[in-house]
Amino acid sequence: MRRTAVRLYKNGYSTMIDKKIDNDKFDSESGYCRMLGHEVSFSYCRIAKNNMPCFKIMDCWFDRLPIADYMQSNYSEEEIEKIIEKPPSKITTLYDLIEQAKKRAANNKT
Numbered sequence: 001m002r003r004t005a006v007r008l009y010k011n012g013y014s015t016m017i018d019k020k021i022d023n024d025k026f027d028s029e030s031g032y033c034r035m036l037g038h039e040v041s042f043s044y045c046r047i048a049k050n051n052m053p054c055f056k057i058m059d060c061w062f063d064r065l066p067i068a069d070y071m072q073s074n075y076s077e078e079e080i081e082k083i084i085e086k087p088p089s090k091i092t093t094l095y096d097l098i099e100q101a102k103k104r105a106a107n108n109k110t
């Protein structure tokens, strides 16, 4: 359970309310994960990224669960934007790691 502020949009108006949400209510649902290549449960998807949802949670679950409502009920708009932000590619990450190693090596020589 989590207590959170939720923005509701109705007839063009928005309202902030406090609401208790059962954020583990879909944990028993499961589906095929294209990134991992096997079945995963929703309980994994909602904590896959450092205890926050996987960035693909909206894409993977939209046809089976009311995932947009779930996300809006459990996370702020700022959190959702961060959650669904696409992570850097592996090549970019690898390139960054190589650059960092080069800098460390250069600093150790001086």
Ligand code: SF4
Pocket: 031, 032, 033, 034, 035, 036, 040, 044, 045, 048, 054, 055, 056, 057, 058, 060
């Ligand atoms: S949300 Fe992420 S972990 Fe879950 S099935 Fe989709 S890609 Fe896999």
